Amino acid sequence: MSDEDSETPATELQGGEENELPIIQLCALVEEVSYGNSALNTETEMFEKYYNKLEPTGQRHPRLSEIKVMGAEFAQAIIEEAEIRWVEVQKAVYEFKKDILKTIPKKKGSILATQKMIKYIEDMNCRRDSMKDKLRLKNVSLKAQRKKMLLQLRQKEEVGEALRDVDFQQLKIKNAQFLETAEAKNQELVQLKLECGNTLQILNTYKSKLQRAVDMSIHLDKEILLRKELLEKIERETLQVEEDRAKAEAANKRLCRQLAEFRAPPVILYVREKIVTGDLEKTIKMWERKVEIAEMSLKGYRKAWNKMKTTNEHLQAICPPGK
Template sequence: MALFTLATMAETTEDGKFDTDKKRLVELVEDLKRYNAAQQAEIDMFERYISRLDPQTQSESFETASQMEMATSPGRKTKVRTPERQQLLTPEQKCDIAKSMHKQMTQDLRRAKLHSERELDNYKATLEENDIHLAEVKKECCQFDRDIGKALRDKKCVTMSAEKVIKYIEDKVKAKENLIEKLHQKNAGLLAYKKKLQIQLKQQEEMGEGLTALDFEQLKFGNMKCRKRLDEQNLKHMELKLLAGKTLHVLNSEKEKLQTLTLESDVLSSDIALRTKLLVKMEEETKQAEKERNKAEALNRKLRGQLADFQVPHVLQYIKVKESHSQLQKSIREWERKVEIGEMSLKTYTKSWDKLRIAAGARPIPARLAAIDAGLYGF
């Protein structure tokens, strides 16, 4: 078919349609390439499928394929096909092959994932082991530097440091040997325990093979007892849960009461502190009032004593004293008037004197000096 189309395309080129035929030729070649690629993919998938099958399954699959091909051609007589003739697969067979290949690939991916996870765990374990080994090496280096490195840095004790190094190495070797022996003993104990468990497992398997109907009945009876006990324990567990809920509720209520009481106690304690402060202040005030009362009582006693000793003068003596007092007040008023008059006259005299001094060309007397002069002269 392809050769026929190519021949027709060559004839058309002679008629002058070279460009359009070239495009068609290119498109045809691309279609053939895509068809060949799809056929090659199917062939590769079928080859992988056949390579995974056993020879017996291969022959059975070929027989079923030939039977299906003969059954799909109605109206034809059944003929024995020669192995030289090409056997084509039906879409159902291709779908079955694709499904089996997909299942096999998913299994392969799962196995590869498990293998990679196992390898990753192994690598992580090796890294952890290397980290532990590195930490041990660092620790040993620090101990060696602490115990022997300081002595080696000192040049005076070289022989002593060599003996220390040998002793240190021997001690470390002995410690490692003791650790190896302990690990061997532990490993031997674990192996013995493993053998014991394997023997017990075999015995249980053997006993399980030799069980009878009576044993099953006993097991059923024991199972029933265990179920009854389990039900009782479940009931007890539910009762305990209910009791725990009630106790929790009571505990929460008591906690709330305790919180309120603590708040009240805080308020009362603050009130008590204030009351105590007020009481101290009142006690101080009472002491001060007591002192003032004592002073007042002493003064009152003194005044009462004076009042008891007081004698009222005679009326004529009182009149004379009163008259002398009025005369003295009158004389005081007269002298005050005279002083005012003297001050007024002094002011007038000082003003006239200042005018005369200014007219004569002298400086006026300051007010301070004038006051001094007035005081000296008794004005």
């Protein structure tokens, strides 16, 4: 699709802005623009696929099987192109409905709808132009890259460094050797991983044992500290007991010495003291009896005194003085 074709809808809309195109024609124009954009994208992708499939080893007549394969690939590319185009069309329709149809009023001949539609198409044209510029630059770079690759290949063929079947066989042999080496290394790596796993398991076991030993050591340190404190307390009590024992031994020796020095008094002196003690006890009992009698007399006197005092107060209350 050329630039003139892409600019035709925009010019028609700008020229017929006063005629106010209906929404159906606007939708058709939008679909045409989106179809052109998808066609450009698909052509670019097909060109890239075709360029990637080029064989720069020279021209040769294709075989029947190669022609069939190329036909199948071409059909697959056409199917992929159709699917991509269909997805892009659905996306464009959804965006058009979302941005244009749902925002414009439903009244026919609306100037606002026409302006929005023109702005939407202008934006689409700008995006398409920018896409065309990008694709043109990409096409130029791909052509330059292809030319460079062909030149390098021609130089290699001239020098005689082109790969042959023997070289391919040698490369296959080396590749097989490298694959065997890689397989052996992979087996060794698997074995090392297993050993590493076992080592980690053993390490975790020893770590748990070490943790238990550390906990036990901390517990034993606390127990030793408590036992030391208890031992110090016992030593202090032992010293106190030794001092008490020394005091008790000294008191015992003193009492033993006093007991050894004690002499019993004569019997006559004991009898005399006993008689004196009996007389004193009798005297004490006699005086206690006298005290009891005196207390009883005192109680009688107090009672009589209180009675006389009460009578006197009663008389004074009946006959006050001065009358």
